[in-house]
Amino acid sequence: MDTWVAQAVSKISADSHRSADTHLFKLLVPRLEGIDIYLKDESTHPTGSLKHRLARSLFLYALCNGKITEGTTVIEASSGSTAVSEAYFARMIGVPFIAVIPKSTAQSKIEQIELYGGQTHFVDSAPQMHAASVELANSIGGYFMDQFTYAERATDWRGNNNIAESIFRQMEFEPYPIPKMLVMSAGTGGTSATLGRYIRYKGHDTELTVVDPENSVFYESYISGDTSLTSNKSSRIEGIGRPEVELSFQPDVIDQMIKVPDAASVATILWLEKLIGRKAGASTGTNLWGTLSIAKRMMERGEQGSIVTLMCDSGQRYLDTYYRPEWVSEHIGDTSLYEAELNDWL
Numbered sequence: 001m002d003t004w005v006a007q008a009v010s011k012i013s014a015d016s017h018r019s020a021d022t023h024l025f026k027l028l029v030p031r032l033e034g035i036d037i038y039l040k041d042e043s044t045h046p047t048g049s050l051k052h053r054l055a056r057s058l059f060l061y062a063l064c065n066g067k068i069t070e071g072t073t074v075i076e077a078s079s080g081s082t083a084v085s086e087a088y089f090a091r092m093i094g095v096p097f098i099a100v101i102p103k104s105t106a107q108s109k110i111e112q113i114e115l116y117g118g119q120t121h122f123v124d125s126a127p128q129m130h131a132a133s134v135e136l137a138n139s140i141g142g143y144f145m146d147q148f149t150y151a152e153r154a155t156d157w158r159g160n161n162n163i164a165e166s167i168f169r170q171m172e173f174e175p176y177p178i179p180k181m182l183v184m185s186a187g188t189g190g191t192s193a194t195l196g197r198y199i200r201y202k203g204h205d206t207e208l209t210v211v212d213p214e215n216s217v218f219y220e221s222y223i224s225g226d227t228s229l230t231s232n233k234s235s236r237i238e239g240i241g242r243p244e245v246e247l248s249f250q251p252d253v254i255d256q257m258i259k260v261p262d263a264a265s266v267a268t269i270l271w272l273e274k275l276i277g278r279k280a281g282a283s284t285g286t287n288l289w290g291t292l293s294i295a296k297r298m299m300e301r302g303e304q305g306s307i308v309t310l311m312c313d314s315g316q317r318y319l320d321t322y323y324r325p326e327w328v329s330e331h332i333g334d335t336s337l338y339e340a341e342l343n344d345w346l
Helices: 003-018 051-064 082-093 107-115 128-138 147-154 163-170 190-202 218-224 262-276 282-300 323-330 336-343
Strands: 024-027 036-042 073-078 098-100 119-123 181-185 207-212 254-259 307-309
Touching: 003 051, 003 082, 024 163, 036 128, 036 163, 036 282, 051 082, 051 119, 051 147, 073 082, 073 262, 082 098, 082 107, 082 254, 107 119, 107 128, 107 262, 119 128, 119 163, 163 190, 181 190, 181 282, 190 207, 207 218, 207 282, 218 254, 262 336, 282 307
Parallel strands: 036 307, 073 098, 098 119, 181 207, 181 307, 207 254
Antiparallel strands: 024 036
16 A cells, blocks of 8 residues: 555544544433433534544545545535535645535634635535536546545444444443434435444344435435435535435435424524533434424334434534524524424423
8 A cells, every 4th residue: 555545544543543432412301201312412523523423434435445645635515514524634634625615604614624724615505516526626636525425335334433333332221222213314324324224234123214404305205216306405404405315325224204394403403402501503403303203203102212313513613593593584484383392392
């Protein structure tokens, strides 16, 4: 192997060994009876989100496949969090990084990309990211990382401390150690693919629910089986939802999908803050709304068990958007009906 590549792989692997596992904490919801909800807190990674795991895997995959060598400029299409994490690893191994992101991306994410030495290339909306990334990579001789294609194959879904193995290991001493349900939203579809494959590989009696925001075609594609669906709209929930069915999305390992209104996602993170005193990103709200919906149905059927979902990133990145009432009113709409329903849980 090329000496530079070997050193780059070693640096990224060392980062993994330095990182402690993320916490899994129990959500104490007063009205829940016989059902335990857990949040896997991915906001504690060095770059602040679930995408730290993905970026590490994508870099190792590209390095070991000969796609990145010394001096290669890495380009990624991202709504922000993946770009932040990839900028971190690009700086670590000393290669230039350019993020192709929508103009609507939270300013805090843009600042973090630049903090890690990355550059930004703006497009008007999410549907334009892929083509712009391909064009940019071709024009400068760079490498397009393409998370939406490679996310599902870059991670070792059999184990090796992936997120699925981590969840099941951390659940071992809980009252219901084998979760009834894992709940995850889809951006690339890579994490849901890892979770679904691991459940089957280990033979766990666990189902996988994938939740989807508005302006995303994953849900409709799952229901109809049509993988050619597209949309000309961008997801308003940063980090999840796509205007086309990405190659990393693996519907065959999903047991059910739930469509979650964007106003419900935002209402849920405001409710969560009341419950735990911490802010989370809106994709966490999508996850948790779906989780509470499942818990409600389980209670109505007299079922007991545990449900695990993810806190994808911190809400500190979204203080100027999801946590600003004026912005929510203009871009998301009225959340009061969902807030009232959530407050019933308290």
